[in-house]
Amino acid sequence: MTNPMFQQWRRFRVSGLALAVVLARLVVAEAAPGTQVTFSKDVAPIIQAKCQECHQPNSIAPMSLITYKDARPWAKSIRERVITRQMPPWHIDRSVGVQNFKNDMSLTDDQVETIVRWVDDGALEGNPKDLPPAKPLVVDNEWKGVRDGYGPPDLIIRSSEYTMPAAHQDVWYRPMSDIPITEPRWAKMVEIRPTNLKGRRIIHHSIAYLVLNNDPDAVNKGTSNGPDRFRDGDDLVNRRPQLMEWAIGKGYDLFRPDTGKLILPGEKISWDQHIHAVGEEITAGSEIGIWLYKKGEEPKKRSYLVGFTGIRGNRFLDIPPNSLSMTEGFTVLKENALLENFQPHFHLRGKSMQVEAILPDGSSQIVSYVGNFNFNWMTNYIYADDAAPVFPKGTVIHVSAWYDNTRSNKNNPDPDQWVGYGDRTVDEMAHAWINVVYLNDEEYNSLIAERKAKAAKETNTGN
Numbered sequence: 001m002t003n004p005m006f007q008q009w010r011r012f013r014v015s016g017l018a019l020a021v022v023l024a025r026l027v028v029a030e031a032a033p034g035t036q037v038t039f040s041k042d043v044a045p046i047i048q049a050k051c052q053e054c055h056q057p058n059s060i061a062p063m064s065l066i067t068y069k070d071a072r073p074w075a076k077s078i079r080e081r082v083i084t085r086q087m088p089p090w091h092i093d094r095s096v097g098v099q100n101f102k103n104d105m106s107l108t109d110d111q112v113e114t115i116v117r118w119v120d121d122g123a124l125e126g127n128p129k130d131l132p133p134a135k136p137l138v139v140d141n142e143w144k145g146v147r148d149g150y151g152p153p154d155l156i157i158r159s160s161e162y163t164m165p166a167a168h169q170d171v172w173y174r175p176m177s178d179i180p181i182t183e184p185r186w187a188k189m190v191e192i193r194p195t196n197l198k199g200r201r202i203i204h205h206s207i208a209y210l211v212l213n214n215d216p217d218a219v220n221k222g223t224s225n226g227p228d229r230f231r232d233g234d235d236l237v238n239r240r241p242q243l244m245e246w247a248i249g250k251g252y253d254l255f256r257p258d259t260g261k262l263i264l265p266g267e268k269i270s271w272d273q274h275i276h277a278v279g280e281e282i283t284a285g286s287e288i289g290i291w292l293y294k295k296g297e298e299p300k301k302r303s304y305l306v307g308f309t310g311i312r313g314n315r316f317l318d319i320p321p322n323s324l325s326m327t328e329g330f331t332v333l334k335e336n337a338l339l340e341n342f343q344p345h346f347h348l349r350g351k352s353m354q355v356e357a358i359l360p361d362g363s364s365q366i367v368s369y370v371g372n373f374n375f376n377w378m379t380n381y382i383y384a385d386d387a388a389p390v391f392p393k394g395t396v397i398h399v400s401a402w403y404d405n406t407r408s409n410k411n412n413p414d415p416d417q418w419v420g421y422g423d424r425t426v427d428e429m430a431h432a433w434i435n436v437v438y439l440n441d442e443e444y445n446s447l448i449a450e451r452k453a454k455a456a457k458e459t460n461t462g463n
Contacts, residue, residue: 037118038126039068045132046111047071050088053147056137060200066137068125075123082107082115089249089377092342093369097355100387102254103148103380143289144251145191153191153289155180157208159271161195161285164202168277170424173285176211177269186260186298189291190253192246199284204274204425205247205378206286209240213266220304222335222438223397242305243269244288245433247345247378252289254382256340259301259437260293276425303340303435306331310353310401310430317421317428319349325403327430330396336444338390340435342368343380347428348411349419350375352402355432360394367397375411380433386454390439390447401430 309329
């Protein structure tokens with residue numbers, strides 16, 4: 001039986017999307033007359049800045065959009081994708097929750113309007129002399145951190161590789177790798193990628209767990225989500241230290257200034273790589289790039305990667321065939337906490353996820369909401385430092401998850417199939433990956449006072 005609250009939510013979202021499309025068309029209709037939008041002068045710079053990373057020859061996108069000849073056959077599809085904000089893959093809801101991010105790849109309203117006008121006016125090429133200077137194409141398995149200006153990683157640690165046959169059941173490949181350091185070092189940014197471009201087709205996710213060397217403080221003890229039928233409530237999954245989790249379409253984890261992850265000599269990486277067959281034999285593994293703090297600039301706080309569950313009881317999930325379903329999970333913050341990012345994680349039936357904070361005084365606030373999750377893009381939304389939400393101990397992080405097991409879900413391999421919890425791609429799960437920094441009472445109160453003072457100053461300046 002379909003949850004009536006979800007039906008109401010779905011109708012509201014669909015209505016909101018329809019209204020957005022109508023308003024966009026009105027904006028286009030009211031645009032100043034006499035200005036001809038062309039690919040060369042107006043659209044190419046947008047594509048170059050926001051789309052070319054993936055939409056170029058031999059990359060992960062299904063088509064190149066580098067030239068007018070490349071883009072013109074896809075004009076109507078481009079229009080539909082940008083107006084519904086499916087592309088670029090930035091699916092955070094723009095009406096609720098945190099809105100300031102370090103890695104925002106979304107189009108501005110003006111950029112969407114430009115592309116829509118270009119298509120509606122006939123998708124003209126214009127004068128090729130107006131094209132912006134060409135950007136170098138990505139010809140190797142590039143680090144996104146390098147592309148974004150952070151320079152090459154200080155350490156690169158590779159797993160051994162696995163050969164996945166063209167047709168095979170899912171595999172979980174779990175090798176170990178040494179970490180080549182001789183003294184304690186702090187990571188300020190980490191990025192996982194497959195060891196080659198083809199590997200991006202077969203590796204669904206890759207987690208780099210830390211095998212500790214006498215470092216009990218690396219174990220997360222700041223969250224609890226109660227006992228379930230499998231365990232005693234110790235939150236064992238989130239107590240296992242992780243350097244990073246990577247999934248399809250994700251970039252890097254950039255930690256807040258003066259926070260990071262400590263790595264000690266003698267520690268190892270235990271990999272957990274979910275690999276699936278794609279009709280071609282491919283050999284690949286994973287590697288992690290680690291950007292280190294300079295000696296003498298070590299941070300004071302640790303960052304802990306926590307998977308906030310969207311399923312009560314953690315593993316109980318029942319999605320009937322041809323239906324829409326909803327689950328929710330609750331996790332208590334046992335310490336004052338600052339949330340650094342939000343990365344929703346589902347499999348093929350995942351549709352939407354909302355993170356809400358229920359504070360000890362009974363008030364609540366929406367942290368983030370993704371309404372049109374795309375399995376092919378596990379986007380990581382990294383909050384700007386001043387916007388990263390901070391909550392007192394005793395706050396409950398409430399994760400709501402919605403699933404679409406119908407034919408309207410284009411990623412659904414079989415809507416006639418019942419779906420339960422599991423690790424396979426055809427199974428389902430729901431959690432929000434969030435890097436968490438814990439604060440003592442003095443640090444928490446100081447940060448709250450600092451933000452209040454800044455907000456008051458901005459209000460006075462605005463008046």
